[in-house]
Amino acid sequence: MPGTTRGAIRVLILADAPVLRRGLVGMVDETAGLLAVSAPGEPRRALTLAESARPDAVIVELGAGRAATLSACRDLRRRYPTLAIVAVAVSADPAVVNESLAAGVRGYLLMNTSSTLLGWAILAARAGRTVVDPQIRRGETDGVPESRELVLEVPLTRRESDVLDELVKGQSNRSIGQNLFISEDTVKSHVKAILRKLGARDRSHAVSLVLKARGPACTCGAHAPAEVPAEV
Numbered sequence: 001m002p003g004t005t006r007g008a009i010r011v012l013i014l015a016d017a018p019v020l021r022r023g024l025v026g027m028v029d030e031t032a033g034l035l036a037v038s039a040p041g042e043p044r045r046a047l048t049l050a051e052s053a054r055p056d057a058v059i060v061e062l063g064a065g066r067a068a069t070l071s072a073c074r075d076l077r078r079r080y081p082t083l084a085i086v087a088v089a090v091s092a093d094p095a096v097v098n099e100s101l102a103a104g105v106r107g108y109l110l111m112n113t114s115s116t117l118l119g120w121a122i123l124a125a126r127a128g129r130t131v132v133d134p135q136i137r138r139g140e141t142d143g144v145p146e147s148r149e150l151v152l153e154v155p156l157t158r159r160e161s162d163v164l165d166e167l168v169k170g171q172s173n174r175s176i177g178q179n180l181f182i183s184e185d186t187v188k189s190h191v192k193a194i195l196r197k198l199g200a201r202d203r204s205h206a207v208s209l210v211l212k213a214r215g216p217a218c219t220c221g222a223h224a225p226a227e228v229p230a231e232v
Contacts, residue, residue, distance in 0.1 A: 008033055009122060012053045013040035014072070015061035015088075024059055024088065031119040033158060046072035047079060055083070057122045062089035062100060062108075070103040077104030084125035088113060092136045101130065109133045120155030127161055156197060163190040168207050 011028045013036060015021045021040035028036040038053030043060055050058065058076060062069055073085055086107030087100055097108050107121030110133045121131040156164065159180075166176040173187045180187075191203065200206035 008035035009057055009126065010035055010037045010053070010055045011122065012037055012049060012055035012058045014043045014046055014049070014058060014069075015040065016042050016063065016065060017061065020061055020088075024061075027115045027118055028059070031115050034119060034122065043069040043072045046076050050076060050080065050083070057084040057086065057126060059086050059088060059118070059122075060105075062087040062091070062096075062105075066091075066096070066099075070100060070105075073100075073103045073105055084122060086118070086121045086125055086131075088118075092133075094136075097132060097136065107131045108136075110135050116155065123155070123158060123161060127165070156194065160190050160194050160197075163187060164194050164206070164210060167191070167194070167203060168210055 011034050013021050013024045013028070015024060025036045025040055028034045037055055038049060041049050043065070046058070046060075060069055060073060069087075073087075076083055076085060084107070085105050086109065087105045088109050088111055089096065089100070090111055092110060100108050106125035106129070108131070109117060109121055112135075113121075113133060117131075117133070124131045159182075162180055163176055166179060171179065173184050173191070176182075176187045177184045194200075195202070195206055198206050198209055200209055
């Protein structure tokens with residue numbers, strides 16, 4: 001899959017209801033960093049539309065035709081393994097959440113989701129993480145591994161996510177700055193914001209929270225950091 005166009009994440013909308021398609025396109029286009037691409041269409045046309053649009057992420061409606069839509073998600077996952085798939089669903093049933101995650105969905109949100117949470121779910125899915133709508137209580141999702149969830153009230157920015165990935169690898173502020181081509185002071189500012197948003201005491205605590213959330217699905221290449229530098 002290609003990267004972004006002018007820095008924006010290219011998002012394809014797949015929904016059966018035209019009204020919902022228009023609504024989702026509006027939510028995507030009003031979110032900084034996201035761009036709705038191609039004409040939205042039905043989930044049954046997923047492969048055809050993805051082939052022409054070449055998106056970075058896909059939003060699918062998960063409603064009455066759930067079985068067919070999840071089949072389309074599996075097809076997309078097989079054809080484009082790195083494609084981020086986020087479902088906007090009508091059901092809060094834990095079994096449906098499980099079924100969706102097993103089909104390759106990495107973001108499961110309810111229909112009344114906000115543009116902010118939708119944008120965060122897409123960014124998280126692009127980073128290999130899984131987001132389940134906070135309206136679905138953890139205690140009610142017995143089959144959804146709690147360690148797969150990382151839902152923040154205030155989502156990380158794209159740059160903060162990049163810095164967080166470097167923290168997980170055990171990089172120092174200086175190394176992070178060199179890797180991301182930003183100053184060490186900027187790294188420190190991002191780290192402080194990350195700690196605040198994660199509710200973490202320090203860098204080590206932040207890394208432990210992320211590793212717990214990612215669990216076996218971690219794609220960072222470091223399930224345990226070599227050593228987390230004791231700095232801000």
